[in-house]
Amino acid sequence: METITFFISLLVLFASLYYFFCKIIPSPRQQVAGYQLPLGSTGWPIIGETLEYLSTARDGVPEKFIADRRKKYSDVSASSAAATEGSCKALTRARVPIVKLMDPVTGISCDICINNVLAVVNTKLLRDYANIDARLRQLAFIVKHWAKSRGVDETYHGTLSSYAYVLMCIHFLQQRRPAILPCLQGMRATYSVTVENIECAFFDRVDKLQDFGSHNRETIAELVWAFFNYWAYSHDYANTVISVRRGRTISKREKDWTRRIGNDRHLICIEDPFETSHDLGRVVDKHSIKVLREEFERAAEILQYDANPCVKLFELYVPSVLPFH
Structure with missing residues (x-):
């Protein structure tokens, strides 16, 4: 009993000193x-x-x-x-x-960031996709390194986030024939949680999907070129939205993303897999969409025609300086 009294007295003393030094002074x-x-x-x-x-x-x-x-x-x-x-x-x-x-x-x-619980669930989804086929991790690493080198990975400058690029990679591998990745949200849910009134559910027993992409024999080199070629020349920017949640593209009309609403421009549409009203490409404006498409085209051309593409592909972007008159 005396020991408990001593510790209580010590705590009161410590709290009093704290109040004196931190509140009064x-x-x-x-x-x-x-x-x-x-x-x-x-x-x-x-x-x-x-x-x-x-x-x-x-x-x-x-x-x-x-x-x-x-x-x-x-x-x-x-x-x-x-x-x-x-x-x-x-x-x-x-x-x-x-x-x-x-x-x-x-x-x-x-x-x-603090208290962003939905980001934790998003991260789990990406990790589960990455554990199905090693080519996703390799492709995402190369694309993210390219985006950083070329200065097109900053949302506050009107380009895309790292998260958006990973979703683009997942969508791309879902579309290969044969498919390299499945649509986890289109399968029977084995993981489910509700965050901020958003239901997040998907199949997460990915150890059962280790052979899913085995029929597709494309190498990572072939996939890197095909990724840039798709975004340079094949993607329908005007009419479609990429949806990892559906495992395919969907119509902008279905999402009502056909026009600018406030600061959301919808020039390149990437649906968040859980917060489905959120377009990750909403920050891209008329100038930065032009920059992005030119960079996709540049990368595709380098990978197709350059004998040693890695050096030029990851060449640091240096803004041009107009001559002083």
Whole structure:
């Protein structure tokens, strides 16, 4: 009993000291530029926001904690984003707000977002597709590396996201004859979860599908050329939507994606497999669709005619500079 009393007294003392130093005496960082900074900046993060987050999580509403903090400190986030250089950038106005990071030594980059549960389910779907046939992982790696090299992988510049390119690869392999990938959402569901009122269900016992694409003997080299050739010359941009969920293309009319609505332009349509009202190509405008199609054509021509295509295919894109008059 004495031991319990001692620990309770110690906890009360610790909490009192925290309140004194972090609440009554603001730290210099909390007073910078007149902004109210999050409590973690005081140096006491585990007692500050963490306990409140755990409390809301216990009550089943952790998203309220995130929404409240985003609203409370939005000015700080915007200011930080404006002052950040290269290696760290906060995209606070994105559809899903993220922080983009890059290690200046290795050049490895990553995105961080919070409480985006649907992205976890999306990732599981992509991983399950990748575990069916190794050619998907290889094709997606090459396409993503090409997109990064050529500067067409940034949605905030009007091009496509890494996620969109992977869906394009899955769709492409679903369309090969014989097909290399099945349509997991068109099969009997063995995995099902509801996220934000969106039902996510698909067949995930992919160990039973290891031989699905074995009748298609195309090499990764042949598939890379065919992928770029399809997007350069065969895809019907004006009338169709690629749908991994259906395992085929569907009509823009069916989705009511035939015209611009607000900032959604629907010039290249890629349906999200779960959030089906979301077009991943909605950010592409009249200028960037031209750039994308020219890049697809360039890649297809290089792969068909160049004796050593890898060097030129992944050549870093350098914007042309107009001469000064």
